[in-house]
Amino acid sequence: MQKETSDQTSLLFDAVLTLETKEECRAFFQDLCTVAELRAMAQRLEVAQLLDDGLIYNDILQRTGASSATISRVNRALQYGADGYKTVLPRLKP
Numbered sequence: 001m002q003k004e005t006s007d008q009t010s011l012l013f014d015a016v017l018t019l020e021t022k023e024e025c026r027a028f029f030q031d032l033c034t035v036a037e038l039r040a041m042a043q044r045l046e047v048a049q050l051l052d053d054g055l056i057y058n059d060i061l062q063r064t065g066a067s068s069a070t071i072s073r074v075n076r077a078l079q080y081g082a083d084g085y086k087t088v089l090p091r092l093k094p
Helices: 002-018 022-032 035-052 057-064 068-080 084-092
Strands: none
Touching: 002 022, 035 057, 035 068, 035 084, 057 068, 068 084
């Protein structure tokens, strides 16, 4: 069962890497995810940006409406995760 899940996850990542424009990406994720899932992922990315910018939990909570559990989860990922946020965040800065 684990190999099947790994193959499915790999297929998902391969599919994402085929997307060439923001519109293609938007269409794919709208088909793939629910509105709530997209909002949750977008919120976590915003929280990661704000944590990376040095904001404190209370300010992030007020600014985003994210729960303290979400903020804590994102902070753990920033500190001890697979460095996905650390790869993406600098690329999003102007």
